[in-house]
Amino acid sequence: MLKAVILIGGPLKGTRFRPLSLDIPKPLFPVAGLPMIQHHIEACVNVPNLKEILILGYYPTSELTQFVADMVQEYKVNIRYLQEFTALGTAGGLYHFRDQIRSGNPEAFFVLNGDVCADFPLVEMLRFHQEKKASLVTIMATEATRQQSVHYGCIVQDRDTSEVTHYVEKPSTFVSTLINCGVYICSIEIFQTFAAVFNTRQQEYYNDASGNGNRKEAAVIYLEIDVLMPLAGTGRVFALQTSNWWSQLKTAGSAIYANRHYLELYHSRHMDRLAQEDFVGEKEKEKEKEKRCNIIGDVYIHPTATVHTTATLGPNVSIEAGAVIGPGVRIRESIVLSGATILDHSLVLHSIVGRGSHVGQWTRVEGTPCDPNPNKPFAKMDNPPLFNSDGRLNPSITILGCSVKVPSEVILLNSIVLPYKELTRSFKNEIIL
Amino acid sequence: MCGTDSKLGEMRALILVGGYGTRLRPLTLSRPKPLVEFANKPMLLHQMEALVEAGVTQIVLAVSYRAEQMEQELSDEAKKLGVSLVFSHETEPLGTAGPLALAKDILGASDEPFFVLNSDIICEFPFKDMVAFHRNHGQEGTIVVTKVEEPSKYGVVVYGEQGRIHSFIEKPQEFVSNKINAGMYIFSPSVLRRIQLRPTSIEKEVFPDMACEGQLYAMELQGFWMDVGQPRDFLTGMCLYLASLRQSSASALHFGPGIVGNVLVDPTAKIGQGCRIGPNVTVGPGVVIEDGVCVKRSTLLRGATVRSHSWLDGCIIGWRSVVGQWVRMENTTVLGEDVIVKDEIYINGGQVLPHKSIAASVPEPQIIM
Numbered sequence: 189m190l191k192a193v194i195l196i197g198g199p200l201k202g203t204r205f206r207p208l209s210l211d212i213p214k215p216l217f218p219v220a221g222l223p224m225i226q227h228h229i230e231a232c233v234n235v236p237n238l239k240e241i242l243i244l245g246y247y248p249t250s251e252l253t254q255f256v257a258d259m260v261q262e263y264k265v266n267i268r269y270l271q272e273f274t275a276l277g278t279a280g281g282l283y284h285f286r287d288q289i290r291s292g293n294p295e296a297f298f299v300l301n302g303d304v305c306a307d308f309p310l311v312e313m314l315r316f317h318q319e320k321k322a323s324l325v326t327i328m329a330t331e332a333t334r335q336q337s338v339h340y341g342c343i344v345q346d347r348d349t350s351e352v353t354h355y356v357e358k359p360s361t362f363v364s365t366l367i368n369c370g371v372y373i374c375s376i377e378i379f380q381t382f383a384a385v386f387n388t389r390q391q392e393y394y395n396d397a398s399g400n401g402n403r404k405e406a407a408v409i410y411l412e413i414d415v416l417m418p419l420a421g422t423g424r425v426f427a428l429q430t431s432n433w434w435s436q437l438k439t440a441g442s443a444i445y446a447n448r449h450y451l452e453l454y455h456s457r458h459m460d461r462l463a464q465e466d467f468v469g470e471k472e473k474e475k476e477k478e479k480r481c482n483i484i485g486d487v488y489i490h491p492t493a494t495v496h497t498t499a500t501l502g503p504n505v506s507i508e509a510g511a512v513i514g515p516g517v518r519i520r521e522s523i524v525l526s527g528a529t530i531l532d533h534s535l536v537l538h539s540i541v542g543r544g545s546h547v548g549q550w551t552r553v554e555g556t557p558c559d560p561n562p563n564k565p566f567a568k569m570d571n572p573p574l575f576n577s578d579g580r581l582n583p584s585i586t587i588l589g590c591s592v593k594v595p596s597e598v599i600l601l602n603s604i605v606l607p608y609k610e611l612t613r614s615f616k617n618e619i620i621l
Numbered sequence: 622m623c624g625t626d627s628k629l630g631e632m633r634a635l636i637l638v639g640g641y642g643t644r645l646r647p648l649t650l651s652r653p654k655p656l657v658e659f660a661n662k663p664m665l666l667h668q669m670e671a672l673v674e675a676g677v678t679q680i681v682l683a684v685s686y687r688a689e690q691m692e693q694e695l696s697d698e699a700k701k702l703g704v705s706l707v708f709s710h711e712t713e714p715l716g717t718a719g720p721l722a723l724a725k726d727i728l729g730a731s732d733e734p735f736f737v738l739n740s741d742i743i744c745e746f747p748f749k750d751m752v753a754f755h756r757n758h759g760q761e762g763t764i765v766v767t768k769v770e771e772p773s774k775y776g777v778v779v780y781g782e783q784g785r786i787h788s789f790i791e792k793p794q795e796f797v798s799n800k801i802n803a804g805m806y807i808f809s810p811s812v813l814r815r816i817q818l819r820p821t822s823i824e825k826e827v828f829p830d831m832a833c834e835g836q837l838y839a840m841e842l843q844g845f846w847m848d849v850g851q852p853r854d855f856l857t858g859m860c861l862y863l864a865s866l867r868q869s870s871a872s873a874l875h876f877g878p879g880i881v882g883n884v885l886v887d888p889t890a891k892i893g894q895g896c897r898i899g900p901n902v903t904v905g906p907g908v909v910i911e912d913g914v915c916v917k918r919s920t921l922l923r924g925a926t927v928r929s930h931s932w933l934d935g936c937i938i939g940w941r942s943v944v945g946q947w948v949r950m951e952n953t954t955v956l957g958e959d960v961i962v963k964d965e966i967y968i969n970g971g972q973v974l975p976h977k978s979i980a981a982s983v984p985e986p987q988i989i990m
Contacts, residue, residue: 498913516895516913516930518947518965532895533913533930535947535965550915550932552949552967597915597932599949599967601984616984 190314191240191294192232194225195278196302198246207589207606208440208540213247215302216255218525219443220450221461221488221506223255227450228300231308233263235298240266242288244281245302246274279411283382294376299411301370305446306434307453308371316428317373320350324378324419327352328371329427330434331566334362341368341412343427344420352427355420357412365566366427368412369434378415385414435569440604441558441585442569444538447523448504451486463487463501481513490526511541514549521557528588531596539586542607547588548596555585556602581617632752634672634736635681635709635724636665637717644851647957647974648922648939653691655682655740658922659849660862660903661887665740666698672736675748679705681727683720685713718823722816729810737823739804741850743858744842745865751807754840758784761836762808764828766800767846775801776824780839786832789824803842852937852955852972856918860901875904890921893929911946928964939975952986 196215205214216223222230225243232241241259243252252269259267270288272281282289282299289297296317298310309328317326329343342363344354356363386409393406409415419425433449435442454461463483481495485503489495495513505519508526513519516533527544530536534547538555547553560567576582586600589607594600598614605611605620642654649657655665665682672680680699684691692708699706709724721728721737728735734755736748747765755763764786766778777798780786790797802824815827831837845865847858863883866873875886875898882900886892890904893912903920904910910921911929919933924941927933931948938944942956945964954968957975962968966979970986973979977989 518930520965533915533932533947535930535949537965550930552932552947554967597934601967 189292189294190235190238190296190298191242191289191292192228192235192238192298192300192310193242193244193282193289194228194232194300194302195281196225196243196245196247198272198275200275205438205440207587207604208443208542210607211543211590213251215243215245215247216252217443218506218508218523219305219437219446220454221490221508222450224305224437224446225302226259227305228302228308229259229263229267231310232298232300233265235310235314238265238298239292239294240268242285243267243269244272244285245269246272275408277408277410277414279382279385279415280407280409282411283379283386283409284407286379286382290376290379296373296375299372299374303437304370304434305437305450306369306371307432307449309428309430309432310371310373312430313371313373313428316350316426317375320426322423323426324375324381324424325416325426326373327416327425327427328369328434329366329429330369330431331429332365332367333564333567334365336568336570337365337367338362341416342366343368345427345429350426350428351423352416352420352425355412355416355425357417366429368416368427369430370436372411381415381419382409385409435560440540440587441555443523443540444504444521444555444557444585445559445569447506448486448521451488451504451506454486454488461488463489484520493524525590540588542588542592542605543590545588545590545592545594547594548598550597551594552599552601553586553588553594554599554601555587556583558582558584581619583617631731631733632675632677632735633679633681633728633730633733634677634738635683635721635728636668636738636740637720638665638682638684638740640685640714642850645855647955647972648852648937651940651958651975653688654850656691656694658905658920659743659855660859660866660885660920661905663694663698664743664849665695667743668738668740668746669695669698669702669704671746671748673702673704675746675752677704677736677748679707679727681707681709681720681724683709683711683715683724685711685715714820715818716820716822718816718821718827719819721813721823722818722821725813725816729813732810734807734809737806737808739848741848742804742846743849743862744803744846745844745869746805747840747842751805751840754784754838755807755809758838760809760838761812762806762828762831763838763840765803765805765842766839767803767842768799769801770799772796772799772801777801778839784838784840785835786828786837786839788832789828800839800841803846804848805842853953855937856901856920856935856953859903859920860918863901863903939973 215225249271256269270285341357343366344364346353389406437446482500487502488506490509492509493507493511496515498515499513499517501519504521506523510527511524512529514532517530519536522536522539524541525543528541530547531549534551536553538557539553560569583602587604591608592605593610601616603615603618642649656663776791778800779788779798845861849855849858875884879896884899884902886904887906889906890908892910895913897915901918902916905923907924908921909926913930914927915932917934919936921938922940925938927944928946934951935953936950937955939956939958942960944962947965950968952970954971956973959976960973961978963980967982971983973989
């Protein structure tokens with residue numbers, strides 16, 4: 189029997205996801221029509237014999253209750269949210285809830301960081317992990333560019349055995365282009381290692397008679413630094429290198445990128461989720477045409493959204509529940525969140541339109557994509573800071589927080605608008621508080 | 622008043638067309654400035670028509686370059702108007718006074734006063750009033766002056782109660798007058814004695830002497846006035862012209878659903894469903910505006926196409942140019958002839974040279990070669 193743990197952190201994390209995380213927990217932000225971590229859950233439920241999914245974090249339980257209930261109903265699998273009393277670190281939380289994870293005697297459990305998105309190769313990881321009898325942890329790993337690799341956990345691997353011989357987190361100099369994807373499968377014995385680290389910490393705390401030690405901090409354990417680094421080279425950690433699509437999802441800008449890739453993945457597994465040009469008989473086609481808007485490439489439209497027949501959507505657009513898209517509207521490479529309204533003839537490019545936002549007629553909402561360099565193999569999404577060294581805003585996607593009003597006939601270019609703002613003019617390259 | 626229509630019958634005029642009209646590029650790269658349509662009519666034709674209306678029978682165009690296209694087209698128009706058109710070619714640019722000397726034989730052929738005007742001027746041309754005013758004071762010259770809000774940018778004219786000009790002051794720092802030279806004159810033939818055949822500025826080298834001698838009078842212009850020699854002023858002038866058209870002949874303007882304010886539409890233009898056109902838009906012959914387009918304060922020249930859902934404000938769209946779907950253009954964007962703007966492009970203050978295809982947005986004002 190298997191389990192999975194999804195680490196979602198808490199409200200203090202994910203600040204780079206503002207303003208989208210101001211009104212919704214970041215793990216529930218919808219990408220390609222599903223809350224971000226529902227993609228993790230879908231990957232987990234496709235693993236045979238996986239009996240329970242535990243979501244670990246320190247968001248208030250109330251913020252996750254509805255989501256968890258929805259997931260249980262949809263996937264008919266045990267899903268529970270376990271709230272940490274404080275940020276315990278990636279492994280500290282696992283150790284704190286060790287009894288919950290171990291109950292029912294799973295042979296192994298997956299650990300997935302909530303802020304990555306990928307075509308998760310969980311079944312392949314399981315098979316690989318089972319083959320490596322000595323493995324306590326198998327890391328999902330991928331190739332990065334030399335320059336970008338140092339922003340990640342870097343793995344040195346024995347080519348023949350796949351054993352991790354060296355591991356270092358965010359090194360200051362180049363170590364390896366093989367990086368940690370933040371997705372693991374752990375044997376249940378890993379808890380002995382966690383316990384050893386935990387006990388050592390506790391010892392240090394009690395041995396420090398100065399009284400300066402922090403009891404809370406002594407419980408914090410990081411999987412990468414406290415577990416993987418010491419275990420590397422002992423023959424107990426392995427890495428499975430995958431060429432599947434993978435990215436971190438740290439900034440709001442990366443949501444557009446993730447949206448595109450998750451939509452693309454629907455081609456192989458969930459064609460039904462993509463809005464499509466009809467391919468039934470010609471007669472039917474005529475009938476359908478009357479109801480449908482123009483679709484280009486991959487588009488997700490929630491069943492409760494209203495899209496005018498003369499609107500043109502795609503590629504890579506998600507329209508969430510209850511959104512209203514008016515006549516002659518054009519949307520490309522964007523996410524329109526629930527209850528948003530976009531009036532006639534407006535254009536939305538590389539943008540996220542927040543919940544309940546309102547965009548007038550003939551308005552242009554446009555951002556600048558910050559996709560990985562397509563000409564560089566293995567390039568990852570850069571997560572540039574908001575401001576460049578001159579103190580100017582880096583061009584980014586345009587984001588409207590929730591309930592923002594954008595008037596008719598203006599342009600909003602590379603700007604971020606915080607919730608509930610009513611704009612009265614055009615803005616370019618600005619953050620509007 | 623001693624002027625009568627029969628006496629006006631012998632009148633002549635000289636229009637200072639001058640050079641290549643570089644200030645109105647990129648439009649003038651394809652068509653000589655006098656032929657660029659202002660409110661659906663070649664700029665020079667506005668003046669020619671008004672002159673003929675005032676009884677002028679012979680018009681001299683002072684040009685410093687040869688343009689067969691212009692000469693052919695304008696000769697055809699002149700024939701229709703029943704006016705004799707003479708091209709006076711300068712071998713070197715002669716300034717604003719030199720061309721008078723070059724055309725001396727024509728302008729001095731009778732004792733009647735003659736008109737001189739700059740070709741970039743748009744207003745309600747007061748040619749008949751000028752004749753009357755000029756005959757009334759009986760001196761050598763009359764300058765039309767117009768009121769401006771910021772006189773310190775111009776040369777202002779200082780004159781007395783009867784209009785007798787005392788002096789000209791270039792870019793005055795202190796307020797002395799808000800009247801500037803409107804670029805329209807009427808002279809008695811005797812003025813030709815003062816002008817040599819060499820590059821000369823009429824404003825700087827001829828007028829001051831005339832004023833000293835008490836030979837120069839100022840007539841105040843009623844209504845609007847604009848030098849439309851560059852794109853920004855071209856659009857401002859169009860707004861003023863359309864407003865004046867509403868007063869004088871409102872039936873020339875276009876009315877209907879989706880038409881807002883003063884809009885001039887050629888009968889051969891096509892406008893789609895759900896558009897909002899206006900205020901202050903001129904739509905030329907053969908122009909196609911598809912569904913759901915919003916156009917404000919713009920001129921669309923002959924044969925231009927604007928595809929559906931686009932938004933234009935403060936633009937001049939060159940002949941046969943095609944603006945794609947969901948395009949946004951603003952801030953005195955000028956497309957030369959046969960420019961293609963791809964779908965979903967944004968152009969802010971772009972000056973696009975002829976025959977270009979624009980496939981990337983231009984978010985800041987710039988010239989696209």
